[in-house]
Amino acid sequence: MSSPKQAAAVETKLTGGHRACAGCAFPIAIKEVLSSCKYPVVVVNATGCMEVTTTIFPFTAWKVPFLHNAFENSAATCSGIEGAYQSLKKQGKIDKNIKFVAFGGDGGTYDIGLQSLSGAMERGHDMMYVCYNNEAYMNTGVQRSSATPRGSSTTTAPAGKVINGKQQNPKDLTEIMVAHNIPYVAQTTVGMWPDATKKFEKAFEITGAKFVNIYSPCIPGWGIETSQTIKLSKLVVDTCMWPIYEVENGKYKINYKPATKLPVTEFYKTQARFKALLKDEAQIKLIQDWVDAKWARLQLMEEATNKA
Amino acid sequence: MEKTIAARTGNEAMAEAMRQINPDVCAAYPITPATEIMQIFAGFVNDGKVKTNLITVESEHSAMSACVGSAASGARTMTATSSQGLAYMHEILFIAAGIRLPIVLAEVNRNISAPINIHCDHSDTMAERDSGWIQLFSENPQEAYDAMIMAPRIAEHKDVSLPIMVTTDGFIISHGMERIELYPDAEVQKFVGEYKAPYNVLDVDHPITVGSIVLQDYTFEFKKAQHEAMKNAKRVILEVGREFAKTFGKEYGLIEAYKCDDADYITISLGSTAGTTKTAVEELRAEGIKAGLIKIRSFRPFPAEEIAAILSKAKAVAVLDRSESMSNQAGPVATEVKNGLYDAGMKVPLASYIYGLGGREIFIEDIKDVYKELKNIADGKSKPEQAKYIGLKV
Numbered sequence: 001m002s003s004p005k006q007a008a009a010v011e012t013k014l015t016g017g018h019r020a021c022a023g024c025a026f027p028i029a030i031k032e033v034l035s036s037c038k039y040p041v042v043v044v045n046a047t048g049c050m051e052v053t054t055t056i057f058p059f060t061a062w063k064v065p066f067l068h069n070a071f072e073n074s075a076a077t078c079s080g081i082e083g084a085y086q087s088l089k090k091q092g093k094i095d096k097n098i099k100f101v102a103f104g105g106d107g108g109t110y111d112i113g114l115q116s117l118s119g120a121m122e123r124g125h126d127m128m129y130v131c132y133n134n135e136a137y138m139n140t141g142v143q144r145s146s147a148t149p150r151g152s153s154t155t156t157a158p159a160g161k162v163i164n165g166k167q168q169n170p171k172d173l174t175e176i177m178v179a180h181n182i183p184y185v186a187q188t189t190v191g192m193w194p195d196a197t198k199k200f201e202k203a204f205e206i207t208g209a210k211f212v213n214i215y216s217p218c219i220p221g222w223g224i225e226t227s228q229t230i231k232l233s234k235l236v237v238d239t240c241m242w243p244i245y246e247v248e249n250g251k252y253k254i255n256y257k258p259a260t261k262l263p264v265t266e267f268y269k270t271q272a273r274f275k276a277l278l279k280d281e282a283q284i285k286l287i288q289d290w291v292d293a294k295w296a297r298l299q300l301m302e303e304a305t306n307k308a
Numbered sequence: 309m310e311k312t313i314a315a316r317t318g319n320e321a322m323a324e325a326m327r328q329i330n331p332d333v334c335a336a337y338p339i340t341p342a343t344e345i346m347q348i349f350a351g352f353v354n355d356g357k358v359k360t361n362l363i364t365v366e367s368e369h370s371a372m373s374a375c376v377g378s379a380a381s382g383a384r385t386m387t388a389t390s391s392q393g394l395a396y397m398h399e400i401l402f403i404a405a406g407i408r409l410p411i412v413l414a415e416v417n418r419n420i421s422a423p424i425n426i427h428c429d430h431s432d433t434m435a436e437r438d439s440g441w442i443q444l445f446s447e448n449p450q451e452a453y454d455a456m457i458m459a460p461r462i463a464e465h466k467d468v469s470l471p472i473m474v475t476t477d478g479f480i481i482s483h484g485m486e487r488i489e490l491y492p493d494a495e496v497q498k499f500v501g502e503y504k505a506p507y508n509v510l511d512v513d514h515p516i517t518v519g520s521i522v523l524q525d526y527t528f529e530f531k532k533a534q535h536e537a538m539k540n541a542k543r544v545i546l547e548v549g550r551e552f553a554k555t556f557g558k559e560y561g562l563i564e565a566y567k568c569d570d571a572d573y574i575t576i577s578l579g580s581t582a583g584t585t586k587t588a589v590e591e592l593r594a595e596g597i598k599a600g601l602i603k604i605r606s607f608r609p610f611p612a613e614e615i616a617a618i619l620s621k622a623k624a625v626a627v628l629d630r631s632e633s634m635s636n637q638a639g640p641v642a643t644e645v646k647n648g649l650y651d652a653g654m655k656v657p658l659a660s661y662i663y664g665l666g667g668r669e670i671f672i673e674d675i676k677d678v679y680k681e682l683k684n685i686a687d688g689k690s691k692p693e694q695a696k697y698i699g700l701k702v
Contacts, residue, residue, distance in 0.1 A: 040512035041512075042510065042512070051519075052521050055519075056521055056523065057520040057521065057522040058526065060517035062515065062517050064512070064515050065509035065510070065512060065515045065516060065517075066516075066517045067376075067377065067380050067509050068518070068519035068521075069373055069377070069400065069403055069519055070403060072369070073369065073370060073373035073400065076370035076373035076374050077373045077374065077376055077377040079363060079365070079374050079377065080333065080335055080373065080374030080375060080376060080377025080380075080381070080385075081377040081378065081380065081381045081510070082377075083335065083363045083377070083378055083383075084332060084333050084377065084379075084382070084383035085381065085510055087333050087360065087361035088332060088382075088383060088510065090361075091332070094510060096512060098510065098512060115366060115367060115369075115370070116366075116367075116369070116370050116373065118366065119366030119370050122366070123363070123365075
């Protein structure tokens, strides 16, 4: 685990001057990933803000090999690179120990890229998939995704006079990945640097398919100040809406249990996207009950999978 | 060189070429009638006859996506598909061509749904004619085998650097067994050579960014470079064809002109129908009708000037399309031929036909009727029709 101070002393593989918004979370996620890797690394990226803001031709912010293919296929593309690497290594044409990371936002991962991700994980490629989850299609202008929380106002599920924002709970992609029986699945958040880097470091040492879901606030999409990224990415954890945990070879470990579990409204009142939801008590109750049940289930899973 | 005479289907011939080429990576997904190519090849992989890493993906979209990743890593990369599978790859076909990756695809021509139909026509391949891939058609298993051996050389040539699909006709060639000459492994491998990509993403000491977002200031230049590469492909196909002839004794060009030197009436087709047409031409010539055939081997790049030059003395021409473009004018091949004739300043009477959709058989008699219609047109007894369906039930 590297501290931010230690990480600051290491050469950053994502250079400054890219066009991400001030306060954007994903450059932090990239730094957490790349600073956790002791090996040469190749990055694949789905279409989205990350790709669009870091690779505007003829410039690039990436100091590691980088490939963008399309929106829904970063996992499959990465599996092709890893496949080529395995072939060339076996033939003695490459001797380096290289690691492979595919990045996608929640749109490119939970939704349109789910099949590609599932296939790559099932095949067991020696690669890590990192989903930077900002809970909507931010690059195209804040449309709802299957990661968008209930009651969030998005441009395709707006807070209207009759229907108040998104009407469904988010899909639990992390659990879907657990069901793939891959060696390592984790949830973290950009604001908890030690937790995030510890997980990435661990994942880079594990052979096989790894999946990490990292919570990544979006300044314009959430309607927040640029200074709030870290604060909100931690606050969500204290509401247990985004538990920090990992599943290693089927064993659950909750890495952070809040001393005081905060009500979900503490998180909602910080962001413009939940403005209308705050007036909707019935919907808030539905969400709170759901979050409580999920949190209880997660604790049971931890208990059940750690019995001697 | 000691050639082996064997009986092979088109699929077996393509799989055999792949074994000999011994690519670094294949990523593929099953679809009728192309499935067998990868099935046979998987046997080679698991029996240790090739060094290839076969990635058995969960869809054709991922097959082409993985091929892009692999080819961008500097690995020689191949796949096979057909019909809906090619259509499902559509998005990534453009990307593979746009980032200039020399992937080789064994494509078995099959109807595109709906109606769902597993048999041959060219609607799948023609739908990808603007994707930026080189497209070679084969008349029989031998041509498919030979074209697969030439494909990496053409695609990987520094002046080209484009993906290539070698096509056979579904079931007619893919499952039709014919006499074929196979070449020794060592000779094929010597001809194909090693692949050295100029750049690759596994070169971690020289990091590159591939697949950047390119905006109004440079996309135009990227496309022009691609356009030039496809122009170069015409020359390279001929060069590789001549070299192939020196090594293996059979020369391939962009087209094959069959008995066209003195022909009054010429039909144009591609794939297996060209073989049927050759018999029709022989029979007509025995009857005193000067028939000829242009078989298009390279549909992309399109040999417009070469076709126009051969048609310059013809009295009437027919183009046989095995797919529809629903333009109300003609099929895609006829449209391209007409473009070429206009540019050559020629106004030869041209009739266009649609035939064989969904595997509807075409017989020697059907093709002879086309030639007889061309004679009527040349004699002023009838006018050329467009997109006329051959053998439609009434």
